[in-house]
Amino acid sequence: MAKISPSDVRDLLLDTHIFVWMATDPDRLPRGFRSAILGARSRYVSLISALEIQIKHAKNARNLPFSLGDFEIAMKRFRCWELPLSLGDIKALDGIESIQPDPFDRVLMAQAANRDTAERYQAFRVLGE
16 A cells, blocks of 8 residues: 555545544554644544444443544544445445455445545554554
């Protein structure tokens, strides 16, 4: 995968963990990530991420103390747009390799692929772990 510079990023779909870390522990992200996220023309967070946060927070708030209320605050703070799930996104799941075991990540990857932001999503997901 080719490296991207912060100046190359225009529209960015944030992975759930990247979004949570950006809001709760930005120092956990490499400086280049923070620059690219804050410098992006548009920052999107999928409603699938909201679902993931709700499920994981309800299951064990100690492991994920970030709630939907925190999600809403961070969305406003970082001027992120909600990315809804479309039928096209669901159809795009057919093109996502089955080696990705996390269903939430698979949907995010399908959303990115369906919107031509796949390379940027992949780069931030892989480098962010």
